[in-house]
Amino acid sequence: MDKNFWTKVISFFRAKPKAFINPLKVDLHSHLLATLDDGVKTHAEAVEIVQQFYQLGFTKLITTPHIMSDTYRNTPATILDKFQEFKQEVTAAGIPVQLDVAAEYYLDETVLAILDSDSQLLTFSGSYFLFETNFYSEPLLLTDFIFKSLTKGYKPILAHPERYAYMNLKKAEELYHRGVLLQINSLSLIGFYGKPIQKLAQKLIDQKWVHLLGSDCHNLMHAQLQTEILKDKYYRKAVDLPLLNNQL
Template identity: 50%
Template sequence: MKKFLQSLFKGESVMEESFSALGVDMHSHILPGIDDGSESLERSLELVQAMKELGYRKLIMTPHIMSDFYKNTPEIIRERLALLREAVEQAGIEMELDCAAEHYLDEGFLDKLEKDEELLTFGDNYLLFETSFLNEPLNLREAIFKMRSKGYKPVLAHPERYNYFYGKFDELAELWKQGVLFQPNLNSLTGYYSPAAKAMAEKLIDNGMVDFLGSDVHGLKHTDSLSRVLASKYLPKALSLAVRNNQL
């Protein structure tokens, strides 16, 4: 990746020109009309173009699957993927598109695990999941055990955003040591979500506890914010870790 130097007080900091070093984004809500992300095919095309301009070459889009709100299925998600692929090709945008899902840890998810129903994964059987932001699920560790016992590699989406881990970094670190992969959101590096999420993301990077970096793009406000992430002093530090995006 091309870089240029920007003076920062008496030292030097490295500013990234794009996200081409990552190349692949593995967490977004760009598929049209399927969750709280892109509301239309036209907006999805705008988002794909914006991600291309930010340096991405491949998008693995991950709609929410939540039993009470977003009752998406692999069939529904793949149908929207095919629709967007055709539109992107017709628009002449060079971008590889694929899909997985962001699974909410609820009873429906656990039921699917028990029944061996298809769960959409990416890469080497990576399974992206999330929980409530406020309250730690009582079955968090049980769910992780079940995912791993079924051959999945659990990836915790945006670990820096879970309030119940604030002040309990050791507990979060223990999950990572036990094999849960961590995917912070890039926009956390600008404080987009909260100062606490920014501090937690920086701490994860400082401790080398980052396996993937995701955009979590829902709309153009997120792609606009990503352009500001390029100036973050923590981005080069994150990219120096063994993040797996470019392997996908």
């Protein structure tokens, strides 16, 4: 046996596992506009979060403040104003991350009225928009809402399907086939919202019914947990799916 052969064998067993490089470059779900919702409290906190994401390899962040009829009555004007301030702070801090803004629409009368009027929803990357629903029971108007938004040319993304009590694999499959894009929260994968939610997120990944991963980052603690998330087995399985994140 030549000496070279044994040198190769030894170096093979000594080789360190390759470092994982986060392939996800774009995050599409966060609450980084201070005081507009239950997200960050100050621009300074938001800047620190952007820095964290930049260090984890993200190059673009789309922030999505809540719009809810009875709690967060944000409008395109209030959102765009605050977004300009936020953008200036990030630029001043010298973080080379691209920023964009839209909203996370709660399925209620406000979003339904927009769809029924000539007004436009806040979208990103063309016609994508993010929505969430009641956490407990399936909204009666869900099917109608999806149909209307698709008919108007929007691409609806359901935020964190795994977090709704009414959600199961059958329901997720139905939504998937209706043309709803499903966005799992990366925090769900490390059990942040509890075991059942983690399990459902894992099953959705196993079924390949996941179009997007989102951070749903509300605060610095959520951002710091991203480092843990990158080590998660299911996160790595999810980023192997043909996710849409990097196309946004």
